[in-house]
Amino acid sequence: MNCPACGRKLSELKTGVIVLDVCQRGCGGVWFDAQELAKVNQASPAGKPPLAEILREISVVVDEARVRKCIRCRGAKLERKLFSLGTGVIMDCCPKCAGIWLDFGELDTIRIETNPPERPGRKVVPPRAPAKSIPINFAVIQHVQSLRVKL
Secondary structure (H helix, E strand, C coil): CCCCCCCEEEEEEEECCEEECCCCCCCCCCECCCCCCHHHHHCCCCCCCCCCCCCECCCCCCCCCCCECCCCCCCECEEEEECCCCCCEEECCCCCCEEECCCCCHHHHHHHHHCCCCCCCCCCCCCCCCCCCCCCCCCHHHHHHHHHHHC
């Protein structure tokens, strides 16, 4: 099978029990069969990227305007769909088999949104008692002003 983005030969990469098709030493894209994206996203721990073994060749240029075709369904064109507004990731989806093509780095962006790192808990500080107020009268104000004049 060839990469739908750059045309290079895809290789298999096992992550857990799932075998993915990746463009190793090419554009670095990944093909997910139906439901595999959700499984990969849930299976790997939050701090560890699930597909860190993918090597991308910087010299490989991907034409974004190129019509991409499904690697499973003969002749089916992939439809571009927005994953979510928060990520800005545009996935290439097959309308027949529900497979998904993600370009290099898009899985990391999706994981950041769907598995956000834990935020540290807030420390609640009890309110302080108000300071005791000192009654000020006119004599005290005159005394303070006289001290300022002497300096």
